[in-house]
Amino acid sequence: MQTAKTSTTPLRQLALHSTTTCSSHATTYGKCILAAYTDVRKDSCKQEFEKFGQCLREAMKRKW
Template sequence: MPPRPILGFAKAATQCSTEAAAYGKCIVADYTAVDKDKCAREFMRFKNCYMRAARKGT
């Protein structure tokens, strides 16, 4: 059976729960006024954490 990419995504994302929570909290804080780059710093922290975790898992 071929590997399932979503499992790799889920595994990497669980290692970044703190960063994901911070990003989610930023978005929810003023969700009616979300625009480009509103939570860019939080998103980049989550993205970088995810990328590191995904590389370790491969």
């Protein structure tokens, strides 16, 4: 049985992948949000968000 410190929960996996595997996509999305935060419009950073989300989904897939 794994302990809480060593177990790989989905939330821990998400945190790991969002800060390592998908960091370039996260940075691009964050820069887009930062540039548009004073004039927020629907879908203004949609493309960047979709790329970041796709990266996370791919990174989170379990390999059986």
